[in-house]
Amino acid sequence: MLRFHPAWPLAMLIFVIGCGGDGRSKVTGSVSYQGQPVKAGVISFIEEGAMAAAGGSAITDGKYEVPGEAGLKPGKYSVSISAPDNKSKAAAAEAMPGMSGPPPKETLPAKYNAKTELKAEVKAGGKNVFDFDLK
Numbered sequence: 001m002l003r004f005h006p007a008w009p010l011a012m013l014i015f016v017i018g019c020g021g022d023g024r025s026k027v028t029g030s031v032s033y034q035g036q037p038v039k040a041g042v043i044s045f046i047e048e049g050a051m052a053a054a055g056g057s058a059i060t061d062g063k064y065e066v067p068g069e070a071g072l073k074p075g076k077y078s079v080s081i082s083a084p085d086n087k088s089k090a091a092a093a094e095a096m097p098g099m100s101g102p103p104p105k106e107t108l109p110a111k112y113n114a115k116t117e118l119k120a121e122v123k124a125g126g127k128n129v130f131d132f133d134l135k
Contacts, residue, residue, distance in 0.1 A: 024071035025122055027055070029130040030062050031081055033108060037062025041083035041108075043132075045120065048076045059083070072122045079118035081132060083107045108134065 027045070031038045043064050044056035055072045057064040059081070066072060084104035111117045112134055120130045 023073050023124055024068060025074070025124065025126070025128050026068040026071050027057075027066040027120075027122060027128045027130065029064060029132065031059050031064065031132045031134070032062055033083070033134040035133075038081070038083050038108075038134075040086065041081060044080045044082075045072055045077040045122075046080060047073075048078065053080070072128075074122050074124040077120050077122065078116050079120050079130070079132070080113045080116045081108060081118065081134070082113045 031041065031043060038059050039061060041059040042056060043059055044053035045066070046052070047054045054077065055066050055070060057066045083106070085107050086104055106113060112132075118132060122128050
């Protein structure tokens with residue numbers, strides 16, 4: 001037979017907080033450039049006023065998903081989308097043995113990554129689906 005223990009309410013509170021009680025939300029969506037899905041890239045959500053990304057995901061065939069356990073807290077974010085040209089053989093050929101060489105060329109304009117103009121607002125309890133149709 002179970003008996004009430006004074007520590008149970010505290011234990012339940014810790015359990016609830018440990019199970020996603022920090023307000024993080026799953027974020028999903030699609031990314032296209034000039035009407036075509038971005039085949040491969042990275043999307044990052046940078047909390048306004050922060051220096052580093054608060055979360056992000058790989059983009060595969062125009063789709064991305066930041067799962068709930070690694071999700072974003074409610075708030076306003078700048079969004080950076082990068083789609084490097086990984087097919088560049090010239091960059092790999094220029095590298096010395098043991099060196100990585102120059103970074104791949106970015107295929108998207110800077111206004112979508114280095115100088116992003118993209119924004120999103122994550123809302124608690126919302127669906128938080130952000131589709132980006134880049135021109």
